[in-house]
Amino acid sequence: MAAVVRVASIPGHDRVLTAVIAGTSSLSFLGSGFVVLCYVLFKELRKFSYKLVFYLALADMLSCFFTMIGDPATGFYCYVQGYSTHFFCVASFLWTTTIAFTLHRAVVRHKTDVEDFEAMFHLYVWGTSLVLTVIRSIGNRHAHLGTWCWAQSGRTGKAVHFITFYMPLWGAILYNGFTYLQVIRMLDNATRMAVGISDRTYQSDPRADVKALNRWGYYPLILIGSWAFGTINRIHDFIEPGHKIFWLSVLDVGMASLMGLFNSIAYGLNSSVRRAICERLDLFGLDKLRRWLPSNPTLPNQQQEGELVPLRSQDQP
Secondary structure (H helix, E strand, O other): OOOOOOOOOOHHHHHHHHHHHHHHHHHHHHHHHHHHHHHHHOHHHOOHHHHHHHHHHHHHHHHHHHHHOOOOOOOHHHHHHHHHHHHHHHHHHHHHHHHHHHHHHHHOOOOOOHHHHHHHHHHHHHHHHHHHHHHHHOOOOEEEEOOEEEEOOHHHHHHHHHHHHHHHHHHHHHHHHHHHHHHHHHHHHHHHHHHOOOOOOOOOOHHHHHHHHHHHHHHHHHHHHHHHHHHHHHHHHHHOOOOOOHHHHHHHHHHHHOHHHHHHHHHHOOHHHHHHHHHHHHHOOOHHHHHHOOOOOOOHHHHHOOOOOOHHHHOOO
């Protein structure tokens, strides 16, 4: 990942960290690849909101790919690996902010023009990722780090790394948290008002609304859980560069490499995806495999279970 830890020069530790990164990155690659595959195969998922999830999964998948290939070679390919992991990791957490913005604009501000922002989203995510990656490269040299290539350039390089990755990361975390808090409050108030009205034409299932609130509340926690140990490790490494904490390094690389898996489960495996899978299973006579899915997605009310698909249509009269 972008924050591959500066490994202590202990062979046993190197092997453990290498195994942790390879294993967790493989899980994230499979999870992200599943979301990408679902988007490609199921036409009913090709709506704007799930398209954002597709872009998020694509960034995660490419980040994991460049992490899993290990040490390709020295020189040019070493630079490609180091900068690619940084670029796609930044793109990943930036795509989560576009999802939060889209949800906030649809639910809180009651706007139906979210699809008009797609070009702007691409410019914002890929452009910002490129700028931060270029800035990250200034004054850095790439060297071998276990079986990976990454920058080792003293305190100045570490400071630049923190500024170009961890500061934007925590800015995204704060933005997502504040945005989802507003969305949750809005839906909570709307649910309470709906429950108090007895003669309304449309009544949503309160249990589905609660599921949505709970699911959206977990989204900001994904980035926090994935990068909290990495942030602590970066700060510790900057203050005491000669003292490596092995267990912290394991948690750092392990949790960071699992971000793609967490994103694929939280954002990608919603009720629309499960419904599409069940329909294909029924079509091919494999309905017994349904039990492996988290829940039965065929009930119409479950479409509200924390998914973003109906954002554009639900606010239209």
